[in-house]
Amino acid sequence: MENIQTNRLILKEIKIEDAEQIYKLFSDKELLKYTDNDIHKTIKDTKELIGIYQKEQKTGKSFRWAIWLKKTNNIIGILSIYHINRKHKFATIGSFLDRNYQKNGFMPEARLATINYAFNKLKLNRLEAQVFVKNMYSIKMLEKLGFKKEGRLRQNFMINNKLEDSFMYSILIVPNK
Numbered sequence: 001m002e003n004i005q006t007n008r009l010i011l012k013e014i015k016i017e018d019a020e021q022i023y024k025l026f027s028d029k030e031l032l033k034y035t036d037n038d039i040h041k042t043i044k045d046t047k048e049l050i051g052i053y054q055k056e057q058k059t060g061k062s063f064r065w066a067i068w069l070k071k072t073n074n075i076i077g078i079l080s081i082y083h084i085n086r087k088h089k090f091a092t093i094g095s096f097l098d099r100n101y102q103k104n105g106f107m108p109e110a111r112l113a114t115i116n117y118a119f120n121k122l123k124l125n126r127l128e129a130q131v132f133v134k135n136m137y138s139i140k141m142l143e144k145l146g147f148k149k150e151g152r153l154r155q156n157f158m159i160n161n162k163l164e165d166s167f168m169y170s171i172l173i174v175p176n177k
Contacts, residue, residue, distance in 0.1 A: 001063055002121075004113045011065035011079060011110060014053055018066055019046045021075040024098075031099055034135040036157045060084060063117075067097065067110050076101045079110050081118055081127075090126035091118060108141050115145065119173045126173075130166040132159070139167065147171045 004011040014022060025031060026040040026049070040046050056062040062082035066075045077097035084091040093114065097107050118124045129147060131138045143149075147169035155163035 001057060001065075004065065004117055006109045006113050008070055009106060009110055009113075010068040010070060011113060012068055013057070014050055014064050014066045014078070016047060016050050018075060019043055019050060022046050022050065022066065022078070025075070025078060025096065028099070031096060033159070034132045034138070035094075035096055036159060037096075056082070060086070063122075065110075065114070067095075067106070069101070069106070076106065077110070079114055081114060081122070084122070084124075089124050090128060091122070091124055092128045092130070093118070094129065102137070108145060111141070111145060115171065124173070127171050129169045130156075131169060132157070133165050133167060142169045145171065 001013045003013075020043065023040055023043045023046040026037060026046055029039050032039060038045070040049070053062070053064045057064065061084055062080060063084075064078060064080045064082070067077035067079055068074065069076045077095060079093075079095040081091050081093055093111065095107060095111060115127060118127055127147075129142055130153065131142060133152070148171070150168045150170055153166050153168055156166055157164050
């Protein structure tokens with residue numbers, strides 16, 4: 001997997017050496033409130049997850065990047081292309097960003113770069129994103145990037161022991177008008 005560079009960011013493969021910085025993200029309950037990720041209680045949880053990511057990447061099932069801020073050389077988030085279906089040319093995209101770096105345009109910058117990667121390098125035709133109905137920032141960002149809302153998925157994710165709804169968004173390499 002190759003690194004992806006933008007003006008302010010470098011997206012790099014997540015490695016075991018990154019576990020401490022990745023743990024800080026996965027142990028932040030507030031950050032993960034709109035995701036279905038498990039909260040990490042120990043760095044061992046994070047190392048195990050990184051191992052899973054590496055196995056999935058070797059088989060081509062997913063690509064997951066740590067989002068590095070060039071200015072500080074720190075990891076500020078995670079961005080993923082997963083559930084890759086090469087036969088039907090689609091995948092799911094997901095992400096989250098350290099709360100201290102939100103609303104600075106970092107995530108749209110990173111997502112645009114991975115959208116281009118998915119369409120140009122992976123030769124996909126469609127990217128999907130599910131976003132919880134209460135996550136207004138992500139909804140606005142997806143729409144700004146050209147994603148179209150396809151519908152509401154009722155009670156499709158268990159979050160904090162409660163079934164929650166999400167919206168399904170997608171973007172096509174050649175959008176239908």
